Amino acid sequence: MPMAGAEDGYDLWLRYRPVEGAPADAYRAQASRLVAGDATPTQAATRAELLRGLGGLFGAAPPLSETVADGAVVVGTPASSPVIAGLGLELDDLGRDGYLIRSVTVDGHAATVIAANDDIGALYGAFHFLRLLQTGQSLDRLDVREAPRVKLRVLNHWDNLDGHVERGYAGASIWGWHKLPDWRAPRYTDYARANASLGINGTVLNNVNADALSLTPMYLEKAAALADVFRPYGIRVYLSARFSAPIEIGGLETADPLDPRVRRWWRDKAEEIYRTIPDFGGFLVKANSEGQPGPQDYERSHADGANMLAEALAPHGGTVMWRAFVYSDEEPDDRAKQAYTEFVPHDGEFHDNVLVQVKNGPIDFQPREPFHPLFGAMPRTPLMMEFQITKEYLGFATHLVYLGPLFEEALAADTHVRGAGSTVAEVIDGSLHGYATTGMAGVANIGADRNWSGSHFDQANWYAYGRLAWNPGLDSRDIAGDWVRMTFSGDPGFVAAVVDMMMGSREAAVDYMTPLGLHHLMGRGHHYGPGPWVEGGPRADWTSVYYHRATRHGIGFDRTATGSNAVAQYAPPVAREFGDLDAVPEEFLLWFHHVPWDYRTQSGRPLWDELVHRYTRGVDYVRGMRETWDRLDGHVDAERHAQVAAFLAIQEKEAQWWRDASIAYFQSISGLPLPEGYATPRRSLEDYQSLEFPHAPGSGR
Template sequence: MRRLFFLLILLSPCSLFAEDGSQLWLRYTPVDKHMVQQRTISLQAKDQTAQLAKQELEKYWRGSSISLRLDKKIKKLRDGYQIKGDGTGVEVVAAKPAGLLYAAYHLLRLQETETDIEHLDIEEIPDYDIRILNHWDNLDRTVERGYAGYSLWKWDELPKQLSPRYEQYARANASIGINATVLNNVNASPQILTADYLEKVKALADVFRKYGIKVYLSANFSSPKVLDGLSDSDPLRKEVQDWWKAKVKEIYQHIPDFGGFLVKANSEGQPGPQDYGRTHADGANMLADALKPYGGLVMWRAFVYNPTEEDRAKQAYQEFVPLDGEFRDNVIIQIKNGPVDFQPREPFTPLFGAMKNTAQMIEFQITQEYLGFSNHLAYLAPLFKEALDADTYSEGKGSTVARVTDGSIFKGKRTAISAVANIGEDMNWTGHHFAQANWYAFGRLAWNHQLSSEDIANEWIRQTFTNAANFVTPVRQLMMDSREAVVDYMMPLGLHHIFAFDHHYGPEPWGDRKGGRPDWMPWYYHNADTIGLGFDRTATGSNAVSQYYPPLDSIYGNMASCPENLLLWFHHVPWTHTMKSGRTLWAELCVHYDRGVQCVRTFQKTWDKLEPYVDTQRFKEVQSKLKIQAKDAVWWKDACLLYFQTFSKMPIPYELERPTHELEELKKIKLNMKQHN
């Protein structure tokens, strides 16, 4: 029996033993002593990052000998590298030490995905200079919009105690080309800039440095007033300017390679230059001037909205376009991918390309604030690609968001791309094993935005689980279907922001919470009435379409030409409107909600069949999450259709699944998930 047991282990497509997901996609197996004796990894440079590249290859590379070489003259490579191999050996060349490290992980990725590692002719140059994660982590270790446990950063223990996860975090980021991190929440506490905390930040920066990662901090604009009792934080007052110059000097004394500041100002109650009658440019430029001598950067967020009669989707454009050309050259405007707030589907923000004399960067959200938290499987590479590949027409056809931001159309000193992290203290890092794929996908697209969602999923699956085709093929399809399934059972056809008021998890299209302003209420966005559904952003409505370049303004502004997946974003559509399918809007809405539910149920079936290929722990944990997702999908479908039916007065098509809830019962559901907006 004992021999049979071990034979079964050897024959199984995967280990029968449990894995907790803590190794992410870095499940390398160390090579044996015989292999080490068969090949060499040579390197002349003594730089610690270059040495790290050598160490990773010495420990895990199973191919032929490798020569690692630095050549600073090949400046075009930037952080990139060249890899050439003919079966007898591999030569890796980079202009910077980090390039050698990225090349090492590229080789290991090829090896782990069972790709040809003998015949190599590769040149990789990253599309963006700065590839950065934004952590919305608070100093009390809570994480705003975080669904994977407490923050990784154990502030009470720093700087003396260093968790081993700090280095694991840095290694994971380096393996996918991420080279920067913002440690704290954009709703920033001024305390992060005190001497005590800067010592703690230094300790983290010292760990991250050898992995090529720079540290940035979110800065509270009122820090001079709060920390040192200045009468105000007016950016045009010399005393305030001097305070920031002294603070920046102090930071660089601790952290010589400090990256700079991320700032959320005059949005959702956060302080900013407008408090003193100044502009965003005034505030950003003050910080930029303080950082300039050290090469530091200001990432100034364009997520601004305040109570107004105007359409919330228009506000960032209205505030920032008039300031084009007024920002210093070490300021980048950080713009969310959509004009409202990280919805399951949005059109791209029209601000992209509208500021031709100002550097712009895109901000994605990896953490699933609006896509089921860490309970729902939603592979977000298709969402990221949808935004990056969107054509702004700002410089004619082909002016995609990616090209507008990567420096290929508008030449800037530095380019950047960012995303709000989904990382926490959970053993599997992200709360859901498949949510790791979104961290991975962001890093890969930040390096090369032309990669396909399918190829990224393929890489991640093979490294994270197994290379077995009977596993890879169905799981890749499941992942590729998942984002659209979430859109279908939550907010199809351009519906948006109909979440519960305080937690953004469940449906609450009725939006009957008291005390909230209109643009926090679902009815503000869906505008359901007896005539139809959707937000009129045409010329006869809010005219948000006018912020898009031709021909998009007319395409979006015409109900006949507007893409149906954005129809209710731009139009108030009659319930009886005939869709391309021949169905009425109401029937089409019902079909989409039902399709989302059915799709998630196929995920359950697909996953259950794959049990032989997955270790027990991860199989059961994913299975449990899929059960929650299937129940939540029905909750969403029933809540939205039963509520909208009170306006349409039309029956749910009889061939579709019947609701299993009563509307009044659904309205009573109140989840205890207190989060800040």
């Protein structure tokens, strides 16, 4: 097999490398010319992408034409294309973003049409058509109808104005604020192309721990320059708004949302923003969480704060995305309950252009969490999902952890709020409660690294998020298969091996980090590496011991009726399952129950033995991934193969660290011997506890 040429990952899944052999001849015959206009910026972007893609796949771009012949690809809308207008296609149910890809006959000529109601839908359809080619699909008798199930499909960048990215593992911020608005780097266009290929239609430019300066005229001009680049690709710009901005940049002495002066300030600010960015999407807000200002500072509710901003944006069509990641200043009995406690009493009080943005689980992007109890609990308030694409708690950029199964697991979870089958996905897409506005957000893993995400396989998490934001019902294995074919190789043996590797990677990370429902066991502050011994400090719920509650007698957080009763926040069938020690899914055992070390698990092993087994199994899986990847040398260019191999070596070393440090600590608590056949930790507990990482990547400051 010839060695692939060197690549650096910049092209992502839009590589458009040549198709070879018989499939190439068939494709050329079915895409022999392109009928596509360029009267608008989006039409021009669509035509350019098709020429780029077809040219790369076929070795030369097909000629442009104004007439249809055999093998023509026709793209556009009834308004932009006489050919499409003449076909009388049924497009009404596709909305603005949907599209149709169909094999048709035009004046006796076999052709493929990519049709939509709006230019942006035609662009999305063009990317789908190119994906069919890249993944080796047949173009015979095409009849694809696609429309997004979620309206707002947004990336949240946790980028600060100084270029630092909070919890970002792909280098510095992608935004060159000090060079904007005058220098619009070509990378911004490629960013827009990549997102449009997934149907992502919004981006929040700045950190949820917002700086009020982002709302000043200087920075609004910079944001407007980015909006200009993104607009042809259907991407609207949003900003994280600091709730105390009226004080910090407005000269007021209060940010009380019921104060008429404050409300007027926000209305004026919204008008200023829309004069600068006419299609501005709206605000993302983190309020009264982790020290951020908010309406509770003035004894007002989250609804009061969100509605004030919603009223300012409403005349312009803007949206408020109000985060539900909150917890009170006082130490709670169970932090997992805080969001439900603060938001459910206000169900139905939020204005129509407010979405409450809820993390997938009730703590904070852990390797595994049960679904958040807010999903299904606020039928009169649109809730949008917040996933974390960047791997704050899952090994940073060096661990190969494919998040598609995590996303799918959360979306498929059954809330039971309207009987069996009332999934989280149906909450998010609005079908369960009839939400008119729907949304999904992903905390971006994009940065200044040449390969965008810090590691080649982390690109798959950006890709999987985008595909699931468009359709939350997709299968994560199918998504992985598409990504592998487009990113690396279409060789069936290679694809099967890599997809299998990816699909087990998240479960492996759970095993070597937080098996059986353990959670929040990472190092303090930087979240790098194991820290199950972390205790003390300003808040108990910022420590590990608060969550695992290990004693000589047992381990786990009792969230049943005899403990914090967090199970009561779920619908009764879910509460009964989670609260019953005999019925709770074993992956959530220690999330909901405090059990003795000799508790008999489903494998027949005592709990302590099962924990050791799972910690070890996780390390073994990573070792197996390394062996698999080594065998695939030659299917991938040497440059990318080498980086993945190096990162897998780091992952094995750090998985072993997690395993050994965790076992050493919990053995010191339980006093139990290791089960027969399992290796003792390589270092002492004191050695592991003495490690410090003041400059760990992604640490806040």
